[in-house]
Amino acid sequence: MTETLTNNAPAGDAEFYSVGTEIRDTKADTSLPIDKVWPDRQFRASLVNPANRRKITIIVVGTGLAGGAAAASLGEAGYNVLNFCYQDSPRRAHSIAAQGGINAAKNYKNDNDSVYRLFYDTVKGGDYRARETNVHRLAEVSAGIIDQCVAQGVPFAREYGGLLDTRSFGGVQVQRTFYARGQTGQQLLIGAYQALERQVGAGTVQMFARHEMMEVITKDGRARGIVARDMVTGKVEAYTADAVILATGGYGNVFFLSTNAMGCNVTATWRAHRKGAYFANPCFTQIHPTCIPQHGTNQSKLTLMSESLRNDGRIWVPKKAEDCDKDPRDIPEEDRDYYLERIYPAFGNLVPRDIASRQAKNMCDEGRGVGPVVIEKDENGNDRKVRRGVYLDFSDAINRLGKKGVEAKYGNLFDMYKQITAEDPYEVPMRIYPAVHYTMGGVWVDYDLETTIPGLYVAGEANFSDHGANRLGASALMQGLADGYFVLPNTINDYLASHHDGKLPDNDPAVVEAVNDVKARIEKLLAVKGERTVDSFHKELGHIMWEYCGMARTEAGLKKAIGLIRELKAEFWRDVKVTGEAEDFNQTLERAGRLIDFFELGELMCIDALHRRESCGGHFRTEHQTEEGEALRHDDQFAYVAAWEWTGEDSKPVLHKEPLVYKAIELKQRSYK
């Protein structure tokens, strides 16, 4: 890293953070043309002799597309891999829930697609807040992912002639999205899982399911292992290695309600952050506009429905608030407000995710939402009754295409909706509402996916690198597999070639300290013995985040949220009730342990959102919008990655800026009017 000038936080922010030195990626040679950077890096990276690989141990945490693919590939390469996941089987990682598809620059449809176009679309879609070298590499390796998956037996959709089918997806004009019915994520993950199990059978990968990573072990500033809790016995154990890869997914569950799985958490990456890994752009969260709305206060998670529904469905709310509890079929056409078509006549219902989401929230905030009444806390802490939902109406499409036509296109989604809500979308308009879906932010990594802790790598959604401020549809699967199959196996060797000291002894002070820290944390949680349940705290944190750090953020709101989170955290340590024992199968303890890291992350998200005084992608600051209400970027001030350094529980985080320099692409303001 090159360290340059130091400056201080702007006035008013000084109480929340300070500004440190700039950082830069040093692994990619940006003086080369962009398409030469990756081949150059592959050539310059030091190699590890195949015969020496079996003496080197790599820990991989997570078994999703990035982690599973990395563990399998590194196992094939001959390394000794220890693979951890909190689920009972590696096949259950939440990559499995992705529906839509995976992008690849194959140009099988002969429609002007290319590596450069995929790169261009991804950078533009990310609102110019991604590092261009990483994104270009992603586009370069994308085609190989499809080859790899097909060879593994992933049953992609095919045409009658036996060749692969593709479709267009998420606001791009080429058909580059490969898909497997509505369950592409599942099929890709099963492919990676099979490759992983093959290595388990071959003995190169040792699988530790139902093990939760609790801490990173560092020695002399380098990552040397992890501390994991065996979730069956509750035993806290240290595992040491030559390098550690975290592929532990996103942190959307900080909102409590999200489309993430119940177990998704930030603990692995947050613990790495506390040990010295910078955390980048935490405020960049993606809100997906078409989820099934909340049914009540006991809701545990939200379910996403494919965005493709917006191709034929029309979104509306009643013009008059008093119509909101009427049967939608009884509301005449002239009393309906097709607000997206009204505000954005060119794109209509197909505006990007962030805009569709924000407008749905605005409509509900105005009191024109539909569906069941839910109780929320307003800004003064009082209960407020609102309806959180808007209609997605297929009656026009059914008239146009016939019920059969709609069924052929969306049948499985309609069935899913009906199973969850017991309403028939062929008869009654669907109700939808935005939900947190993906987090673009994550641990800061360089071109090699190495963090600021040498020997610690982060892959997949857990890192920040490829999607900027907004991720395009069908790009998450591509990034996870790219990192796991093609990037890490070509970069981690550069570190391992010169750092392979072998395992640390169990009695090494660094190991003992890390294990004791984890045990102390668990004891502290069990010792509180208060009155409130863990979930009640998590729900309250979620409310704060959603209200103040959700779809629209304001200076005052964010400052308030930081205070509220701190209060809540203090109350948590006074009044939480964690039942059961430390050394037992204890799901309450698991959740409590994850929640304490969500508190700290939530605070940093608000600080990051506060400091970024512009709107871009998933981050919308109401003070920074155009006259038409569009996101307004300030490239002159904020064309950088905000990488945050942890300095301790009671001290302010330090902001390190990584300037974003675009050589291969020109910065432009988005417009969807």
Added chain:
Amino acid sequence: MYDVGMTTGDRVLVVATQLTTRDPSRTPHQRAARSTVARKVLMSISGLIIVLFLMMHLFGNAKLLIPNVGFEEFDEYSHSLRTFLYPILPEKFFLTLFRLFMLAAAFIHIEAAIKLTFRNKGSGVSGARYLKQRYLAGSFAARTMIWSGIIIVFGVIAHLLQFTCEIIRVSYPEGVTTVAPHERVVLAFQTPVVVAAYAVWMLAVCIHVYHGFYSALCTIGARTGAYSEKLIKVCSVIVAFLVFFGFMAAPLSIAIGLVTL
């Protein structure tokens, strides 16, 4: 059962670390040849052979019902079993071979049944499995194959003792140890208790064949899709009914007096 890194007590904690099976000295091919599936295939083939035999037997029995000449036809059929292929081969040569063949089929079938049943019972958990149990698809026949099978075995033994060996003699005239085949049948089924016992036996056969025929065809791979599954189901119903009513036709006719000596 399998090697793992760590255990606490007898429970496996570290998972899927190594692959071993009960007998690592065997090759995958050898293990496959000894698998439950291979055994089930043997059981299916032997079962189908027995069903074929039943059909043949059914045809022979039906001769009793032919008006006027039924008894002669039946005795001739019975006799020709002994002399089939004579004089090309010695008398009873074919019959002995055939008996050995059927015995082997029965042995294979029963041995597999016993082994698989013990294995399967052990694969659930000991004692009552679910305290509340409900079945959605599994027929009564499918779940009780071993019990219908046991009834059949006892029935076959009694049947052979009665009609082949004439050790069990029902309503034979005083002092007579052997009678014509058709007399054995008619005398026996004029006794209501014998008819009732025979009916219970045939019900067991019917139930066993109803699932067994279906299961055997599925096991040897005939179930290729939803349509073939339906077809197999229909066939198994037909075969099961044929067995029950076919074999009950003569005894019932005798019992109600349609056929008399």
Added chain:
Amino acid sequence: MKLTLRVWRQDAGASNGKLVDYQIDNIAEDMSFLEMLDQLNEELTVAGIEPVAFDSDCREGICGTCGVVINGTPHGRGNSPVPTTTCQLHMRSFNDGDTIVIEPWKAKAFPVIKDLVVDRTALDRVIASGGFISVNTGAAPDAHSVPAPKLKADTAFDNATCIGCGACVAACPNGSAMLFTSAKISHLGNLPQGQPERYRRVETMIGQHDAEGFGGCTNIGECAAVCPKGIPLASISQLNRDLVSSLFRKDGFFG
């Protein structure tokens, strides 16, 4: 809605457990079954009773983590009008005043870890024994180099939808994992890429299946009746055909 829950409680490491009755009130019919259990656990925690341990993760019916036997059928299939996972079963399938019996998957190969949580890693070991196509990363030919006939690819897909939840084992009176195993056999065996290892695969997977202590298939059909993804019984016949065929080959190859 007011319900009586009869929940299986078993301590970690214990060899047996028992059903314990709990009363629960204020259950909305739009809640999922697992959200109802969440509410039970919140109430138990407040009352100072240790919550019921149960597995769940995605809660949208795709990850295969959740699964309990509800009123005698896995995933509560007997109460649901459509094939479902436990997380996608909603309380509207029950009536006010019902008694609901909740038990874990029970099979010799699935030891209970605690309460409703079982160890299903035997299924992973069945996959590790051969349920894959051996292709190293980077060694793949172009995706279009081998076309896959659509009908076969569709059959492969139907089988690839298996989520590995283990309901088939839980439902099978024999505790057999044949539906699970056959889904993988049929998935890979119907794709051109899966042919080279097709017969070796079925041999190793069946060997592992038996070694794990799963029972044999007697074509009862209970498995397919509860399968949330509709894996057909025809897959088991495909496995049988492949296995018989493999016995006349030398380790998966002619010769």
